[in-house]
Amino acid sequence: MEGELWALGAESKIIRAVWQERPVAIKSRVVKPYLLADIDELLRRQRTARECKMLTYARSLGIPTPAVYFIDRRNNAIVMDFIEGEQLKEVAQHADIALLEQLCSKFGTMIGYLHRGKVVHGDPTTSNVIVDPMGKLWMVDFGLAEWNATVEMMGVDLHLVHRALETTHWDRQDTMLDAFLEGYSSVMGAAAAAVLSRMEEIRERGRYH
Amino acid sequence: MALISLGLEGTAHSFGAGIVTSNGEVLSNVWDMLLPKEGGIHPREASQHHAELGPDIISRAFDEAGISPNEIDIVAFSRGPGLGPCLRVTATMARAISLALKVPLVGVNHCVAHVEIGCFESGFDDPVTVYVSGGNTQIIAFAGGRFRTFGETLDIAIGNMLDTFGRIVGMRFPAGPIVERQAKEGSKYYPLPYSVKGMDLSYSGMLTAAKKLYDDGVPLEDICFSVQETAFGMLGEIAERAIAHTKKRELLLTGGVARNNRLTEILEGVAARHGAQFHRVSPPLAGDQGAMIAWTGLLQHQAGDHLEVSESYVLPKWRTDAQDIIWRS
Ligand SMILES: Nc1ncnc2c1ncn2[C@@H]1O[C@H](COP(=O)(O)OP(=O)(O)OP(=O)(O)O)[C@@H](O)[C@H]1O
Numbered sequence: 169m170e171g172e173l174w175a176l177g178a179e180s181k182i183i184r185a186v187w188q189e190r191p192v193a194i195k196s197r198v199v200k201p202y203l204l205a206d207i208d209e210l211l212r213r214q215r216t217a218r219e220c221k222m223l224t225y226a227r228s229l230g231i232p233t234p235a236v237y238f239i240d241r242r243n244n245a246i247v248m249d250f251i252e253g254e255q256l257k258e259v260a261q262h263a264d265i266a267l268l269e270q271l272c273s274k275f276g277t278m279i280g281y282l283h284r285g286k287v288v289h290g291d292p293t294t295s296n297v298i299v300d301p302m303g304k305l306w307m308v309d310f311g312l313a314e315w316n317a318t319v320e321m322m323g324v325d326l327h328l329v330h331r332a333l334e335t336t337h338w339d340r341q342d343t344m345l346d347a348f349l350e351g352y353s354s355v356m357g358a359a360a361a362a363v364l365s366r367m368e369e370i371r372e373r374g375r376y377h
Numbered sequence: 378m379a380l381i382s383l384g385l386e387g388t389a390h391s392f393g394a395g396i397v398t399s400n401g402e403v404l405s406n407v408w409d410m411l412l413p414k415e416g417g418i419h420p421r422e423a424s425q426h427h428a429e430l431g432p433d434i435i436s437r438a439f440d441e442a443g444i445s446p447n448e449i450d451i452v453a454f455s456r457g458p459g460l461g462p463c464l465r466v467t468a469t470m471a472r473a474i475s476l477a478l479k480v481p482l483v484g485v486n487h488c489v490a491h492v493e494i495g496c497f498e499s500g501f502d503d504p505v506t507v508y509v510s511g512g513n514t515q516i517i518a519f520a521g522g523r524f525r526t527f528g529e530t531l532d533i534a535i536g537n538m539l540d541t542f543g544r545i546v547g548m549r550f551p552a553g554p555i556v557e558r559q560a561k562e563g564s565k566y567y568p569l570p571y572s573v574k575g576m577d578l579s580y581s582g583m584l585t586a587a588k589k590l591y592d593d594g595v596p597l598e599d600i601c602f603s604v605q606e607t608a609f610g611m612l613g614e615i616a617e618r619a620i621a622h623t624k625k626r627e628l629l630l631t632g633g634v635a636r637n638n639r640l641t642e643i644l645e646g647v648a649a650r651h652g653a654q655f656h657r658v659s660p661p662l663a664g665d666q667g668a669m670i671a672w673t674g675l676l677q678h679q680a681g682d683h684l685e686v687s688e689s690y691v692l693p694k695w696r697t698d699a700q701d702i703i704w705r706s
């Protein structure tokens with residue numbers, strides 16, 4: 169399959185191609201020569217398999233994700249629908265406040281749906297959310313996702329959202345976090361409180377004092 | 378004329394005094410470390426160590442620098458983050474010096490100082506910094522006027538993990554170098570939990586699993602090899618995410634664990650993949666010491682950032698990203 173290099177992530181390359189007359193994204197996890205080969209192979213295999221299953225499972229929980237067409241196990245590659253649009257990371261830089269709040273609230277509901285289904289995303293940053301031209305949000309990059317999520321795992325997921333906002337969207341982080349948590353809580357209901365307080369607790373850890 | 382700065386470091390088990398000039402000369406850098414007993418650092422014992430040895434370490438710093446105390450222009454101290462009792466003892470010494478010599482007092486963030494001394498040594502402008510020590514594991518980069526923590530450990534620090542593992546298998550403190558030597562003899566990889574979450578990571582699961590391998594009689598050199606490959610591989614991965622994410626062109630390795638050659642090799646590999654420059658901070662400036670406090674204090678002083686003695690309470694939980702870095706644009 170021919171295509172153009174679309175994005176070079178930290179662990180993969182995304183090629184945009186056409187397959188059976190539809191635009192597809194081919195995500196392949198490339199070798200990391202600095203890792204021990206045993207570890208590298210295991211990770212690429214595990215994460216490819218996991219991402220493939222999770223893209224489908226997440227959709228069953230109500231989160232828009234690209235449809236998977238096939239998986240090339242030899243190259244640890246996944247062929248999925250190409251989602252036209254812009255990363256939430258970019259949109260957040262130029263959107264007005266009202267739009268920003270609406271998008272972040274939507275992002276919050278998506279993570280809420282995942283958590284309600286006992287799944288954590290594992291890398292819930294604004295570069296892993298695509299906003300399509302209709303304003304609909306899609307989630308990608310499920311290689312670090314996990315099933316059977318505990319409150320601790322969900323707390324970590326929210327902590328990672330918080331972290332992504334403070335490092336990447338520092339000038340708008342308060343607006344974005346408030347809107348995100350509003351959306352999240354609206355889906356999680358009473359279960360949100362325990363996860364939120366765990367998130368705060370996690371922020372304080374990792375420091376030895 | 379060049380300014381002369383005295384820096385006092387005392388956030389955990391080390392106390393250090395360093396003297397640095399605004400021309401970038403390190404005139405002296407003296408320190409002493411309290412060897413932790415079973416179970417890690419005892420805050421009160423460490424603060425007693427600082428109180429007892431501090432005055433002598435400071436006078437040795439003056440002797441080695443060949444200057445007299447009244448030649449200094451500022452005194453800087455590690456204001457946080459760290460252990461409360463240690464911070465207070467160190468701050469008390471700094472305040473006394475500031476009042477006695479009538480020189481300005483500057484409060485420095487310990488983690489920021491590790492980054493700034495690394496930039497000082499490497500000449501880097503704007504790196505992604507991997508800061509790894511007994512008490513810290515952080516990926517730090519400058520963005521929007523602050524040093525932001527892009528990733529860190531969710532439980533124990535890498536140095537703490539290595540030392541704890543070492544203690545269990547009967548190595549003396551610090552175990553990091555012994556683990557490194559043993560790992561060179563090992564070659565068989567035993568899978569250990571590899572736990573990366575976004576740009577954060579976790580070491581407690583692999584520590585438990587490594588203990589179990591030891592109990593099962595797996596050769597120590599193979600466990601050390603597997604521990605290093607897993608623990609440093611995870612760090613390499615989050616460093617790579619930070620580089621890919623920030624698009625910065627420099628990668629800096631600092632902190633006590635920077636001495637490890639395998640970790641260095643992995644991070645060199647990460648930098649090479651992204652066409653970034655790499656620098657490992659040399660051992661005398663990588664650990665906890667006063668020169669980094671003195672140097673960062675100078676940067677703050679020159680930008681007009683001082684502390685009134687009456688306001689100079691310590692900040693045990695001072696986050697890396699809570700300080701406006703007014704000396705960088
Ligand atoms: N199906 C898709 N359609 C359109 N764009 C996509 C698709 N999948 C991924 N992308 C784009 O490519 C980028 C990288 O993809 P992805 O996040 O899956 O890779 P990664 O290597 O895991 O990324 P990271 O750098 O976060 O580790 C995404 O941020 C997204 O903008």
Ligand SMILES: [Mg+2]
Binds near residue numbers: 177295296
């Ligand atoms: Mg991604």
